[in-house]
Amino acid sequence: MNLTRRQALITALSAAAVAGILPRSASAQSLDEAIAAFTGGAEATEGGVIITAPEIAENGNTVPVEVEAEGAARIIIFAAGNPNPDVVTFAFGPLSAVSRGSTRIRLAETQDIVVMAEMADGSYQMAAQEVKVTIGGCGG
């Protein structure tokens, strides 16, 4: 699912660039750049990364996100729709019991949280989850 989501994301962002929506294309470029900076251009496979984040943010100014990837040496969180998508990188030493970190992110708008993990063998894994930022007020 997430490989296709990632492809969809990239396609959507490329489309936005073609359409000339400048803020979107600007952040698309920096997301790609940020991903490339983390992976060194290596391909990532989907899975092995657990994201715990709300589907709909209760407060877009402080959205709790927890990430875990068993056996990861480093985990990076991207907020794909923020002006600076690179949020945080967690590094785990060989004696770490678990590779897990949590933080709170300010989200400008509805967007994907993209998480990539560098595994001990140098391979990369990833996952993504949409977090919706809504006006709210009409639940039943």
Added chain:
Amino acid sequence: MISRREFLQASVAASAILGASGTGIWGRLAAQQRLMSQDDLLNMDPVGNVTLIHVTDLHAEVKPIYFREPGINLGVGEVQGLPPHVTGTDFLDLYDIEPGSPRAYALTNTDFEALAAQYGRMGGLDRIATVVNHIRAERPGALLLDGGDTWQGSLTALRTDGGDMVRLMNALGVEAMTSHWEFTLGIDRVTEIVENELNFPFLGANIFDSMWDEPAYEPYRMFERNGTSIAVIGQAFPYMPIANPGWMFPDLSFGIRENRMADVVGQARAAGAEVVVLLSHNGFDVDRKLAGRVDGIDVILTGHTHDALPEPVIVNDTLVIASGSHGKFVSRVDLDVQDGAVRDYGYRLIPVFSDVITPDADMAALIEAERAPYAAELGEVLGSTVNTLYRRGNFNGTWDDLLCQAMIEEREADIALSPGFRWGTSVPAGHDITREDLFSATAMSYPECYRSEMTGETLHLVMEDVADNLFNTDPYYQQGGDMVRVGGMGYRIDINQPQGSRISEMTLLRTGERIDPGTTYTVAGWASVNEGTEGPPIWDVAESYITRHGTVDIPPNQSVIVTGG
């Protein structure tokens, strides 16, 4: 005059009274009327050794009510056309229910006016007490569970800050509940009730302290019944601080928290649970998805979206039970539990026909005592209605059309917005509108009717935002209300488009002109989630409108064009 009870039990007499020749709708209805007795409604073949009794979304309705089920309740994505997204005659066909029968009246909007006149009001906590006592006598140890939205929705609940409902549900013998509108009483009142007034646990596995992200309420309670360990997990409405005013309970965080649910199910099993029941206020589609993704839940007693289904929907070996709203139904679930697993089940959705089920005298007395201080206020007639006033339906209902018209006239607005709440009872065509009726459609703790200015662009943004809460193809992104109701403006909606592209052709009805993104319009609305909203309560605005008109005539709303359904 013949009493309604006798009337229902004498179908021959009924057709004589109706004076029909056997042709046309009235004759058909009379011919299809069936003998109906309390025993017919309550009896079922018992199964196994565990019984659950479920009520949910009472919205503080303790007296029998009219409630018209929705005519439009669309599903999108994977759930398109699946229950509960089936209405009217399609629903009757799906469940093989005879048109014009009591079950047809209880479960659909078809022929509502005619059937309401025949079968009368439904619900009433004194009738529910009779049903509960009957089941308990037959099935000792039956577990009574309340899915929440219990302390809000009536004039008396508003006046007593939910106190009447807490006392009555204690008397009914509820053994655990979960929550949604309860929190709109404000966190201090909720804490006071939970700590000092409630006789049973207030469960919420998904309610956390927002600062420290620690559980704020008991996640589950274990019950031992007839030698079987039953874990009841509570799940409050996930989008509490988004759909309702977060400032009323500022230190709490909710959410679906699927991983947490899997953990709690595991804890309950590890603690010896042979049956795991999720008492949920997620809404039907969210619970259906959750059932497919979290293993180990035997039964989900769902709530929030007010669906009533005569059969369980089974997903991943989980029974998903939808028990309706406003006291119209009581669910009885029998389980045969052997060697720590559910081997068989029996289910009955019991429709509470108030003229057929004898009121429990003790509960009736308690209800009257709660209502006595407000009796004059409740019974005051404000006017009458030409057409049936109802709320349910994805895009509009006549109650909200009335409220929107009232806001436009009384507050001199171009456009009026009324939230897509699913609670509120119906007033059949030709009936008086009492103050009790008006409060059953409006009573809540943030009723201020604001008047402000919005650009066409902002209006479009609001409409798109709400539409995505309803028609996002992923149920986890739905909040479970209906579309915001609009007065003074028409629009087209394509429910299968993504957010930002669903709403088009927004038109100011007064002039017939398209809404201009850059133009500012005067907009009135109520139930804003923003703190400090100013204006008269919506019931004052509506009362002024109703008393001024005397008889209100709300025609069918034709200003919303739906495609993609």
